[in-house]
Amino acid sequence: xANITVLDQNTINKIAAGEVIExxxxxxxxxLENAIDAQATAxxxxxxxxxTTLIRVTDNGCGIPKDQISLAFLRHATSKIKSVEDxxxxxxxxxxxxxxxxxxxVAQVELxxxxxxxxxxxxxxxxxxTERGLEEVGAPxxxxxxxxxxxxxxxxxKKFLKRPVTEGAYVADLVEKxxxxxxxxxxxxxxxxxxxLYTSGxxxxxxxxxxxxxREVTANLLPIDVxxxxxxxxxFIGKPLIARGNRNYENYFINGRYIKSSIISRAIEEAYKxxxxxxxxxxxxxxxxxxxxxxDVNVHxxxxxxxxxxxxxxxxxxxxxxxxxx
Numbered sequence: 001x002a003n004i005t006v007l008d009q010n011t012i013n014k015i016a017a018g019e020v021i022e023x024x025x026x027x028x029x030x031x032l033e034n035a036i037d038a039q040a041t042a043x044x045x046x047x048x049x050x051x052t053t054l055i056r057v058t059d060n061g062c063g064i065p066k067d068q069i070s071l072a073f074l075r076h077a078t079s080k081i082k083s084v085e086d087x088x089x090x091x092x093x094x095x096x097x098x099x100x101x102x103x104x105x106v107a108q109v110e111l112x113x114x115x116x117x118x119x120x121x122x123x124x125x126x127x128x129x130t131e132r133g134l135e136e137v138g139a140p141x142x143x144x145x146x147x148x149x150x151x152x153x154x155x156x157x158k159k160f161l162k163r164p165v166t167e168g169a170y171v172a173d174l175v176e177k178x179x180x181x182x183x184x185x186x187x188x189x190x191x192x193x194x195x196x197l198y199t200s201g202x203x204x205x206x207x208x209x210x211x212x213x214x215r216e217v218t219a220n221l222l223p224i225d226v227x228x229x230x231x232x233x234x235x236f237i238g239k240p241l242i243a244r245g246n247r248n249y250e251n252y253f254i255n256g257r258y259i260k261s262s263i264i265s266r267a268i269e270e271a272y273k274x275x276x277x278x279x280x281x282x283x284x285x286x287x288x289x290x291x292x293x294x295x296d297v298n299v300h301x302x303x304x305x306x307x308x309x310x311x312x313x314x315x316x317x318x319x320x321x322x323x324x325x326x
Contacts, residue, residue, distance in 0.1 A: 016244050018103040022050025023161060024150055025170040027107070030099035031145050032178050035059035036185065037201045038257075040142065043199060045175055046190040050167030052150050052158075060142040063115035069124045073100045105129045106154055109149040109220065114139040128153045172196060176212050180285060181253040183208045205235060209285060217242055217249075217283055226321040229313065237268075238283025240275040240326075249283040254290055259306045267318035275326055284322075 021027055027292045028045060035043045048054040064072055068146025087238060104126045114121030121139025125132035151158035161167055168191055179187040179199045186201030199211050210218040221236040238249070252264055264286075272282045296307040 020099060021106055022151075023170060024055060024167050025174045027051065027055050027103050027147055027150065028057065028171050029174055029178075030103065031057040031147075033057070033066040034099065034145075035061055035143070036178075036182060038062045038143065040185065041257065042186040042188075043189040044190065045171075046137055046227040047168060048166030048192055049173055051150065051159075051171050052161060052164060052167060055147045055150070056144065058142065058144040059230070060140070063118070063121070063141055063143055064111075065118070066122050066134075069111065069113065069122060069134065073104050073126055099131070100127045104149055106152075106157070107150045108152065110146040110148075112137060112139050112146075113143040114141050116141050168192075177251065177258040180208060180212060180251055181256050181258050181287070198321075204215075205285065205287075209236065213249075213283075220283075222277070222325045224286065224321050224325045226317070226324075228317040228320070230294060231314065231317050233286055233317065234288040234289075235284070237286070237322055237325055239304060240272065240282065242283050243272075243276055243280035244283070246278065247281045250281060252283060252288065254288045255292070256287075261308075262304055263308065263315050264313050264318050267315045268322055269320050271322035271326060286318075 011262065020030070024047065025285075028047070028051065028176060032043060032045065038059060040059035042063035043057065043059045043209060045070045046054070046056040046058075077248045092098075108127045109125065111124040111126075112121055122134060123137045123139075124134045151161070172189065172191065175187065175189045175197060179185075179189075179197065183199075183205050184203050185199075187197065188195070189197040196211070199208055206218060206221065209221065217238060220239040220242045222239060223236055226232070227232045235252075247265070248266060251258070252261070252268075253259070254261075262319060268282060268284055276282065290308075294309045296309075
């Protein structure tokens with residue numbers, strides 16, 4: 001048997017990065033969630049070459065104090081939880097504490113940040129997990145995070161990326177989903193110097209549907225607003241008329257987070273069955289408010305899957321809410 005050796009920190013970081021950062025869209029997701037957690041009301045996302053050469057996320061949130069900037073890039077450093085018990089009540093979007101460390105392990109990263117009570121901002125650079133410097137700069141309140149040349153030091157990972165057009169489409173889809181989950185935040189998305197999406201952040205969900213999906217979908221919406229025990233559901237479903245041949249229009253968010261759930265999908269499709277042709281899927285944009293202790297979020301490294309403590313209650317609530325609206 002070959003000798004067992006302990007991996008060096010650089011290799012460990014790159015392996016961890018592989019779990020969290022699969023492609024440019026993973027980077028954008030982590031940075032956007034951080035911006036939202038920082039109470040930003042406006043966020044701009046800019047990418048070039050599908051996000052492989054440049055990802056820039058700028059927010060007007062609370063910024064990072066100088067003494068915490070390099071801490072933020074340590075693995076398992078997080079502002080969201082203090083102990084394992086907190087995992088069960090976490091309501092923020094990102095909490096694993098590996099996002100920034102993982103991005104910095106596989107990209108050339110620059111961070112410019114300023115807190116509201118500080119006179120100046122700070123510029124921090126880190127490449128492939130190695131710190132390159134921290135200096136004082138003039139900057140507006142908030143944080144700008146720039147990641148260049150993703151996977152520049154892990155060429156094997158880079159080979160698995162799709163063409164820039166495809167990677168860009170993954171990012172665009174993700175930004176749309178996050179915009180739909182936060183009607184209170186103005187989100188701008190720029191791809192190769194072209195404006196692709198701009199939401200007003202005026203809290204109006206119907207306006208948001210119009211911005212993302214256009215007139216036909218907006219004209220065929222049915223509102224939902226239901227409370228059952230500890231579950232509140234609000235938002236819109238589409239009339240069967242605007243059904244599609246795939247599930248791309250099925251959107252639902254739990255406590256502001258875009259997730260996938262076979263229970264919710266099954267309930268929605270079951271409710272639509274009497275009104276819909278086979279192999280057609282409805283438009284839904286549903287926001288769920290659920291007490292955190294009824295959820296287990298940390299099932300999957302990308303935090304897309306989610307378990308409920310009472311799946312049956314969840315299924316019935318969704319089935320009844322959608323069924324009644326139809």
